[in-house]
Amino acid sequence: MSTTQPIQPTDPIDTSREPARKRTPTTVRAPGSPPLPSTLADAERQIRSDRALRRALFWRPRLLERLASRLVDRDPIARDKFGEPELLAAYLCSLLERSREPEPDLRLPRACDE
Numbered sequence: 379m380s381t382t383q384p385i386q387p388t389d390p391i392d393t394s395r396e397p398a399r400k401r402t403p404t405t406v407r408a409p410g411s412p413p414l415p416s417t418l419a420d421a422e423r424q425i426r427s428d429r430a431l432r433r434a435l436f437w438r439p440r441l442l443e444r445l446a447s448r449l450v451d452r453d454p455i456a457r458d459k460f461g462e463p464e465l466l467a468a469y470l471c472s473l474l475e476r477s478r479e480p481e482p483d484l485r486l487p488r489a490c491d492e
Contacts, residue, residue, distance in 0.1 A: 414445050418456040418466075421449060425473045436474055443467055 415421040415431075424431050435442045446467035449456040460466040 414441075414448065416448075417453045418449055418459070421445065421470065422473060425470065426477050432474055432477060435470070436478075442470060442474075446470060 415424050425435070435445070443463065447463040450460060450463045450466055451457075456466055460469065
């Protein structure tokens with residue numbers, strides 16, 4: 379009978395190295411999706427003028443929260459004016475609401491009634 383010996387690693391584990399740095403996750407945007415604005419002024423302007431951004435923010439509330447958090451972190455004007463991402467998100471929601479396109483009139487033209 380053979381005696382079993384514990385397996386010894388051939389290379390000792392190097393514990394002197396510093397731990398690996400955590401990588402920040404990168405957001406992969408879908409093709410054609412608008413880039414997020416980097417300042418409050420850009421956000422206001424783009425929400426008013428960019429339909430694709432309005433639709434993205436309207437249908438993806440987490441994106442709106444992320445935008446508000448990013449603006450408060452990076453833009454001193456947004457930080458001074460709102461302070462909290464939740465307040466900025468509420469402001470951006472009101473901008474979305476004001477710049478929303480009216481619902482299309484789904485009634486048939488009068489000529490079709492005849």
